[in-house]
Amino acid sequence: MKKVPVLEIFGPTIQGEGMVIGQKTMFVRTSGCDYRCSWCDSAFTWDGSQKPDMMKTDEIVDRLNDLAPGRYSHVTISGGNPALHEGIGHLVQTLKQQGIKTAVETQGSTWQEWMLDIDEVTLSPKPPSSNMKTNWQQLDFYVERLKEEGKGQASFKIVIFDIEDLKYALAVHQRYPHVPFFLQAGNEDVKEADDQSVRDRLLTKYEWLVDTVTKSEDFNNVKVLPQLHALLWGNKQGV
């Protein structure tokens, strides 16, 4: 069994984003990413500023149970890009055997077979403002595999900062019209320490996104959301 590089384990808290918004959950955040998004709000997972612990499944589960004995039934595996780590498969199986649901978010650039055991997969390919390039063939493969019988739900979540990002989102939505589709207002202040300032700018950006989407004929069957955790706690880590 391969160990997993874990940067932080925290909770219970609520999921702030996408298809699992509001869900009471624990977070296991892994280290490492194959992307370097210009506006990444978790750059500490890949910029070398924080060091991960290499952890076995049992150690991760023990830590979850220490933090929240009897107080969770859902675990979010986040990153970085958790799909870099084969060892997560064993963790997901172990949690499943205990009746605990799992969710994951990845940009869809690297596949792992354990994706099929996840209850809620958020696919979040990155728009032009990130300065990253999408591998569409890899994304096609992801969507195709995630359709398989007996697995959980999948959705797209695209972070939007500007009109170019919305054009990219439209290309994703039109390429995969049957996959539930979420648009998320981008956070332009990932280093801002003042919570009120973060909140105000996020809601301004969110209102712009809602206004633009409601006026558009291109986006009808979509959900438009802010980051709830950032509205509550600004850019704090570990909440």
Added chain:
Amino acid sequence: MKKVPVLEIFGPTIQGEGMVIGQKTMFVRTSGCDYRCSWCDSAFTWDGSQKPDMMKTDEIVDRLNDLAPGRYSHVTISGGNPALHEGIGHLVQTLKQQGIKTAVETQGSTWQEWMLDIDEVTLSPKPPSSNMKTNWQQLDFYVERLKEEGKGQASFKIVIFDIEDLKYALAVHQRYPHVPFFLQAGNEDVKEADDQSVRDRLLTKYEWLVDTVTKSEDFNNVKVLPQLHALLWGNKQGV
């Protein structure tokens, strides 16, 4: 075909609550309610302050298409309690034939057969702070019927102001453990005109609810949400 008492039709906007949070949608708000919740944020639907138009399906659909030609694929039927009106069945069928999805919210006090044609039913029985009494037998009947083959999804959404409301929510959650369960922070300022003040108090209440639920062993597989529309637009009607 029975006419429907319509108080307002507006959109496209986003759904601010529960299982459909963030969804781009049109709203058809009906008049009349069998409840008088102490904190109702749509009391104009039942307090006599605003008069409905009696509308036929075609008139409602025409109005939707005038407001948002080609810009919607989802309609929320709201109230008041829309389940008072048999005529909504014809509207729901007509929208369905055009490929338009529908959502409804009701406290679950009165049943209509057209509930089975709705894609997303939010059941929102009212906690003690409302001063209303729940008819549990009627709610049992609702949940049982909504399990029927081939119909859409159903969920509970309980508005929470205080600990007594949370005790009530727990009774609902334990009685219907397999129904997706949402807790929503209550809005204590339904007459406040200052948007910033509404926003700050809502987020304070939301943070209290998140904190209480994450510390509890009683609520694990739940989602905890604020009212997104109130964060954006305060108590304004018609958005």
